[in-house]
Amino acid sequence: MHQYRIPNTDLQVSRLALGTMHWGGEWNLEPVTGQAIDRGQALMEAALECGINHLDLADIYTFGKSDQVVGEVLKIRPDLRDAFIMQQKCGIVMAGDPAYGPPQRYDLSYEHIVSCVDESLERIRTQHLDLLALHRPDPLVEPAEVARAFDDLHRAGKVRWFGVSNHSAGQIELLRQHVDQPLVVNQLEVSLLHHHLISDGLLVNTGTDDQPATTGLLDYCRRHHVMIQAWSPLAGGRLSENPDLGGTVTALADQHGVSAEAIALAWLLRHPAGIQPVVGTRSVDRLRACAQADSVELSRREWFQLLEASRGQVVP
Numbered sequence: 001m002h003q004y005r006i007p008n009t010d011l012q013v014s015r016l017a018l019g020t021m022h023w024g025g026e027w028n029l030e031p032v033t034g035q036a037i038d039r040g041q042a043l044m045e046a047a048l049e050c051g052i053n054h055l056d057l058a059d060i061y062t063f064g065k066s067d068q069v070v071g072e073v074l075k076i077r078p079d080l081r082d083a084f085i086m087q088q089k090c091g092i093v094m095a096g097d098p099a100y101g102p103p104q105r106y107d108l109s110y111e112h113i114v115s116c117v118d119e120s121l122e123r124i125r126t127q128h129l130d131l132l133a134l135h136r137p138d139p140l141v142e143p144a145e146v147a148r149a150f151d152d153l154h155r156a157g158k159v160r161w162f163g164v165s166n167h168s169a170g171q172i173e174l175l176r177q178h179v180d181q182p183l184v185v186n187q188l189e190v191s192l193l194h195h196h197l198i199s200d201g202l203l204v205n206t207g208t209d210d211q212p213a214t215t216g217l218l219d220y221c222r223r224h225h226v227m228i229q230a231w232s233p234l235a236g237g238r239l240s241e242n243p244d245l246g247g248t249v250t251a252l253a254d255q256h257g258v259s260a261e262a263i264a265l266a267w268l269l270r271h272p273a274g275i276q277p278v279v280g281t282r283s284v285d286r287l288r289a290c291a292q293a294d295s296v297e298l299s300r301r302e303w304f305q306l307l308e309a310s311r312g313q314v315v316p
């Protein structure tokens, strides 16, 4: 699989990343099962076979059990640690997590960021994270505290590079005023069903009353060399809920001789911003189907055909 260099870093990552949100079983405190560990190991091994070397984690996934699965796999296969770029996310506090309780909230305080990293390192059984992203913007964020947390984590050798997720251009700018390290990724929801990041730019000067929240964000990330990672790039399996879109994807898959997943992901890969889809499948077969996207180069015509099918209307 072709790779991207994450701008401003020494990280060479595959064009697709593998997400771990569904690893570890249910979102509860039941112990991690051997079956979940076996599945995690099979996925990590299959990912490497496909050329996928980037793993996306978050401290909250299945209340930490997803991290634990990775840690158990690394206990069995310690050689896999350095085969992957390990990216962690922190900053969401889940209401259902008995360690915290309600309400659901965000916490980008110094203490929360640092303790999340320490706890994750222990669960994952690793000495360092290659990348740490702030999972969601916290309205109570003190950017100077974030900067202090990043400095301490970096100095201690616990985190190499930093980024954000679900952040607007203004929120990134605010952080950049205080944080010394470059913010190298912004992980955002993007798919053929949820394409606002890409399509909002079409609405400029069209008389649309509301300024969509993502207007300008894509261009901001390109200008400032922030790599965009697309979460839920297959819309969690819901692409065919839009029959026109499902039909167009299937027809193009047949024409190109690849899976439907490959076409949906190739639509993201075709964008010149260098978007990295983070796929969330727990099936080795679907992961292989996703990896076929690397060999598909959609024409401009095909790309707009998919956009039109998704939007249900021609471009303005």
Ligand SMILES: NC(=O)c1ccc[n+]([C@@H]2O[C@H](COP(=O)([O-])OP(=O)(O)OC[C@H]3O[C@@H](n4cnc5c(N)ncnc54)[C@H](OP(=O)(O)O)[C@@H]3O)[C@@H](O)[C@H]2O)c1
Binding pocket: 018, 019, 020, 021, 022, 056, 057, 135, 165, 166, 187, 188, 230, 231, 232, 233, 234, 235, 236, 237, 238, 278, 279, 280, 281, 282, 283, 286
């Ligand atoms: N930063 C954030 O706020 C944020 C939020 C959400 C997710 N993420 C990251 O993004 C990753 C991917 O998210 P995601 O899991 O929503 O992505 P996704 O790849 O769009 O969806 C994967 C899910 O959809 C199912 N699926 C895919 N295609 C299907 C089909 N044709 N038919 C039936 N089911 C299908 C998969 O089932 P199978 O397992 O059976 O294949 C799996 O449950 C996560 O693991 C996480 O790392 C980040």
